[in-house]
Structures are given as structure tokens and as C-alpha cells.
Amino acid sequence: MLSDVQKSLLKELTGRDSFADGAFNIRANGQSAGRNSTDSIRIEPKKEGAGLDIYIAPGTRRDHVHIPVVMTDSGLKETVFNDFHVGEGADVEIVAGCGIHNCGCDDSEHDGIHRFFIAKGARVKYVEKHIGGGDGVGKRILNPVTEVEMAEGSSMEMEMAQIKGVDDTDRKTTAHLAAGARLVVRERLMTDGTQRALSTYVVSLDGPGSSADIVSRGVSRGKSFQRLDLRIAGNAPCKGHTECDSIIMDDSRILAVPALEANDVDASLVHEAAIGRIAGEQLIKLMTLGLTQAEAEERIINGFLA
Amino acid sequence: MLEIDNLSFDVETEAGPKSVLRGVSLSLAPGRLVVVTGPNGSGKSTLARLIAGIETPTSGRILLDGRDITGLSITERAKAGIGFAFQQPVRFKGLKVIDLLRIAAGRNLTIHEACDHLAAVGLCAQDYVRREVNSSLSGGELKRIEIATIFAKASKVSIFDEPEAGIDLWSFQNLIQAFKEMRQAVADASLMIISHQERILAIADEIVVIKGGSIERQGPKDEILPSLIGTEMAMGGCPRGLPWRKADA
Numbered sequence: 001m002l003s004d005v006q007k008s009l010l011k012e013l014t015g016r017d018s019f020a021d022g023a024f025n026i027r028a029n030g031q032s033a034g035r036n037s038t039d040s041i042r043i044e045p046k047k048e049g050a051g052l053d054i055y056i057a058p059g060t061r062r063d064h065v066h067i068p069v070v071m072t073d074s075g076l077k078e079t080v081f082n083d084f085h086v087g088e089g090a091d092v093e094i095v096a097g098c099g100i101h102n103c104g105c106d107d108s109e110h111d112g113i114h115r116f117f118i119a120k121g122a123r124v125k126y127v128e129k130h131i132g133g134g135d136g137v138g139k140r141i142l143n144p145v146t147e148v149e150m151a152e153g154s155s156m157e158m159e160m161a162q163i164k165g166v167d168d169t170d171r172k173t174t175a176h177l178a179a180g181a182r183l184v185v186r187e188r189l190m191t192d193g194t195q196r197a198l199s200t201y202v203v204s205l206d207g208p209g210s211s212a213d214i215v216s217r218g219v220s221r222g223k224s225f226q227r228l229d230l231r232i233a234g235n236a237p238c239k240g241h242t243e244c245d246s247i248i249m250d251d252s253r254i255l256a257v258p259a260l261e262a263n264d265v266d267a268s269l270v271h272e273a274a275i276g277r278i279a280g281e282q283l284i285k286l287m288t289l290g291l292t293q294a295e296a297e298e299r300i301i302n303g304f305l306a
Numbered sequence: 307m308l309e310i311d312n313l314s315f316d317v318e319t320e321a322g323p324k325s326v327l328r329g330v331s332l333s334l335a336p337g338r339l340v341v342v343t344g345p346n347g348s349g350k351s352t353l354a355r356l357i358a359g360i361e362t363p364t365s366g367r368i369l370l371d372g373r374d375i376t377g378l379s380i381t382e383r384a385k386a387g388i389g390f391a392f393q394q395p396v397r398f399k400g401l402k403v404i405d406l407l408r409i410a411a412g413r414n415l416t417i418h419e420a421c422d423h424l425a426a427v428g429l430c431a432q433d434y435v436r437r438e439v440n441s442s443l444s445g446g447e448l449k450r451i452e453i454a455t456i457f458a459k460a461s462k463v464s465i466f467d468e469p470e471a472g473i474d475l476w477s478f479q480n481l482i483q484a485f486k487e488m489r490q491a492v493a494d495a496s497l498m499i500i501s502h503q504e505r506i507l508a509i510a511d512e513i514v515v516i517k518g519g520s521i522e523r524q525g526p527k528d529e530i531l532p533s534l535i536g537t538e539m540a541m542g543g544c545p546r547g548l549p550w551r552k553a554d555a
Contacts, residue, residue, distance in 0.1 A: 282398060303402075
């Protein structure tokens with residue numbers, strides 16, 4: 001039975017009030033709090049260690065699977081391995097994410113290691129949200145690792161969002177793309193207080209005609225720190241684009257580390273990076289429309305991270 | 307009623323204080339349209355920014371319906387009934403056209419209502435209402451959206467700083483029509499338009515000519531306009547993006 005706090009975290013993570021049908025696995029305080037497989041999506045616990053194998057049958061059409069994690073016990077630390085096996089030609093949306101509510105004085109930590117094996121021609125949309133809450137002094141720590149293997153002609157769209165509340169995160173994402181595969185990443189980060197967020201992407205475009213478009217937007221406030229490390233290696237005729245776009249506020253710090261590596265004369269790689277405060281003209285414009293300065297800042301930030 | 311009473315504005319330069327506006331007084335009655343013209347650098351935009359509260363005058367007062375608003379913030383003036391369309395509109399990553407229109411209107415405009423405002427400035431509304439106000443929009447599109455937000459705000463006093471800059475001929479003709487409609491739609495709305503386009507001057511009730519930071523002349527259109535025609539203060543033809551470029555050259 002889920003507590004009210006757990007239910008509200010789940011709602012925030014998935015947009016759903018309850019889970020009854022469809023494929024899902026809910027993990028609450030280190031235990032499974034509900035699981036369902038369907039004809040096309042099978043979820044099995046790992047035989048050894050914590051985690052799941054999720055099998056999406058070849059040819060699955062427009063299905064979805066939810067695997068949210070909620071933690072409300074202070075002092076819990078766990079590492080979970082989830083492997084997604086996406087069959088040939090399948091089309092699936094995977095909604096993951098972790099909500100930590102820490103009211104205690106001990107640190108809570110969830111390290112999710114997600115591996116994706118995406119077969120030929122499959123299409124995956126992966127949505128991952130990280131949220132933190134609770135007023136305890138114990139930290140909320142999330143260290144997600146995402147590893148992606150993309151076969152010929154497959155595509156993956158990742159939406160990663162971490163908006164406030166998480167004290168410390170070290171996020172690592174790697175991907176290998178075969179011929180004609182396409183990876184699109186949209187990352188949104190907001191840090192405040194003394195939070196720290198590190199995000200590293202290492203994408204290898206191995207097959208001819210593969211492409212990647214990675215865009216990370218961040219807002220840092222308070223005394224927080226963000227490091228964005230976006231690396232694309234072009235090992236074949238391919239197209240790669242990365243973009244770091246950050247709004248810096250207060251006494252925060254941001255380090256953007258762009259890296260492009262071309263190992264093929266027909267690799268076309270572009271990086272864009274920009275860090276700056278909210279433009280004064282933007283604030284003035286919204287104030288002339290009747291917003292206070294604080295309201296204007298919120299609107300600009302919310303729009304930027306939308 | 308907007309009253310500008312003996313307004314002056316100085317800026318600090320390396321060579322000491324420089325006067326941008328000196329002793330400007332004028333009044334804008336409800337339902338009236340005044341066009342402010344004058345050479346480049348004469349202080350027209352500064353006057354608009356002083357009224358909107360973006361700059362603070364060195365001396366003088368600004369009154370709205372008899373209330374002294376000189377000490378009010380930008381936000382307070384916006385709420386009191388001042389609207390201001392920037393000469394160079396601002397881009398926002400992530401904010402959509404509908405968001406800006408809703409902020410301007412101060413309420414949750416329906417898509418239909420938002421589309422009406424966009425149509426008034428000659429934009430095919432369905433294509434634009436959910437667009438981001440970012441660098442994917444051209445200068446002309448951005449300018450028209452800027453004007454649409456001021457229409458949506460429906461202020462007692464709306465100030466437009468060179469609304470024609472960057473707008474093509476077709477939209478320009480629509481723009482004139484839109485100003486006429488705005489006067490009818492908002493009861494007792496007062497409009498102040500900074501422009502040196504003859505066709506905008508032609509729809510004015512009154513014209514104010516500013517030169518070198520002071521009002522040189524002001525009065526009814528019929529008195530002032532004939533003497534301006536053919537000068538840089540009442541240019542004909544198709545407006546172009548750059549002020550003071552000879553439009554029909």
C-alpha cells in the first residue's frame with residue numbers, strides 16, 4: 001500500500017493517479033509495490049541483484065511502460081539495474097524516473113542503471129523525471145547511468161528532466177549508434193541552494209547515416225553548480241549536434257564542456273554553448289506587461305525549461 | 307488623461323551630464339491619437355521610456371488621470387494603464403506567442419481571442435499562436451507580435467515606438483487599419499505613436515514635433531502635417547527597417 005506522499009510523487013513523475021492496466025512496475029522504498037506485464041511487454045525481476053528485465057516484443061505498436069521509483073524512507077541507498085530489450089520494429093514509450101522525499105537526517109540515494117538494447121527499426125521514446133522533496137537535512141542523491149545500444153535504423157528520443165529538489169546528481173549517458181540510427185536528447189536541469197548536478201553524454205556515431213541531436217537547457221540558482229559535458233564522436237559519415245544553453249543566476253556556477261571528435265572525413269559535427277543571465281530587456285518587457293520582476297523571472301525560467 | 311509636465315532627462319557621459327530631453331510638456335486626452343515625430347536622436351524614444359517607467363526623469367512629472375505616477379515602478383505603471391510597444395522587440399526562448407498575449411491581457415485568453423489579436427496585425431494566427439518567441443521569427447513577425455501584445459493589453463494609454471520599422475508594405479497598410487480599430491475597440495483609449503511615416507501622421511489627431519530634446523511644435527494634425535510633408539519627419543512610401551533610410555529611393 002502506497003502512502004500519500006508516495007502517491008503524490010508518483011503522480012508528479014508519471015502524471016497518473018493510479019496504475020491498473022498496461023505494463024508497469026512501481027518500486028517504493030526498495031520493494032516492488034506493483035507490477036504488470038502485458039502480451040507485448042514482459043517485466044521480469046532480475047535473478048540476481050535488484051532490477052528488472054523489460055522485454056518489448058518485436059512489432060509492438062504504440063505501447064507504453066511505466067517504471068517509476070519512489071523513496072520516502074530516509075537513509076535508504078540502492079543501486080538498481082534495469083535492462084530494456086526493445087524488439088525489432090517496436091514502437092514504445094518508456095516512462096521512468098525517481099522521486100525522493102527525504103524528511104530525515106540521513107542521505108537517501110537511488111542509482112538507476114538503465115541499459116537499452118534497441119533492435120533494428122525500433123522507435124523508443126524515453127521520459128525520465130527526477131524530483132526531490134522533503135525538508136530533512138539528509139541529502140537526496142540520484143546518480144543515473146543510461147547506456148544505449150542502437151541497431152540499424154532505430155530511433156530514440158530522450159526527455160530528461162531534473163527540476164530542483166535533488167541535492168546531488170552525477171548523470172552519465174552513453175550511446176552507440178549503428179547505421180541510420182537517430183538519437184534525440186532534450187535535457188532540462190534546474191539547481192538551487194547548494195545542489196550539484198553533473199551531466200555527461202558520450203555518444204558514438206558508429207554507422208553511416210547515424211545522427212544525434214543533444215540539447216541541454218539548464219538554470220542554476222543560489223550557490224548551486226552544474227557541469228555539462230557533451231561529447232559526440234563521429235566514426236562514420238554522420239551528423240551530430242550538441243547544444244548547452246544555460247541561464248545563470250545568483251551566486252551559482254556553470255561549467256560547459258563541449259567536445260567533438262571526428263574520426264571520419266564525412267562526419268559533420270556542431271556544438272553550440274551559451275551561458276548568460278536573464279537579459280534585462282526580457283525582464284523589462286514582461287514588467288511593462290504588468291508582471292513584477294520576480295514573476296517575470298519565473299515566467300522566463302519556466303518557459304526556458306518547458 | 308496622460309499629462310507630461312516639464313519633463314527633463316539627463317545622462318552622464320564622459321564629458322559630463324548631457325541633456326536628452328528638456329522641459330517637455332504635453333497632454334494626451336482620452337480617445338485621442340498623438341503622433342510624435344522628429345529627427346533621429348531627438349529624444350522621442352526616451353520620452354516613451356520615461357512614460358513607461360524604464361527610465362527615471364531628472365525632473366518633471368508624469369500624471370495619469372490626475373495621479374502622479376512619476377515614482378511608480380514599470381510594473382505599477384503597466385497595471386495603472388500604460389502599455390508600451392518596444393521599437394526593438396525582445397525574443398524569449400521557450401515563451402510562446404500565446405503566453406505573451408496572455409501575460410499582456412492579464413487573463414487566460416482563449417486561443418480564439420489570441421488569434422483575433424494576431425489577425426489584427428496581419429499574421430495568420432493558427433501558424434503563430436503556438437510558436438516560440440525566439441530567433442525562428444523574423445524581425446517583422448516579431449514586431450507584429452509586439453504590437454499584438456499591446457492590443458491584447460488594451461491599456462488606457464498605449465505607446466508605440468516606431469511600429470512601422472521592419473514591417474513590409476502589405477502589413478503596414480493593415481497596421482494603420484489596426485490602429486483605427488484599436489481606437490474603436492477600447493473606449494477612451496489614448497494612443498501615442500512615435501513615427502515619421504506620413505501615413506501614420508495622417509491618422510493623428512495631434513502631432514508633436516521634437517527636436518534636440520525639446521518640443522518644437524505641437525498642435526492639430528491639419529496645422530502641423532502640411533509643413534512636415536517631404537521632410538525626414540513625414541516620410542512617404544514603403545517603410546523600411548532602418549530609420550531615416552530614404553524609403554522610396
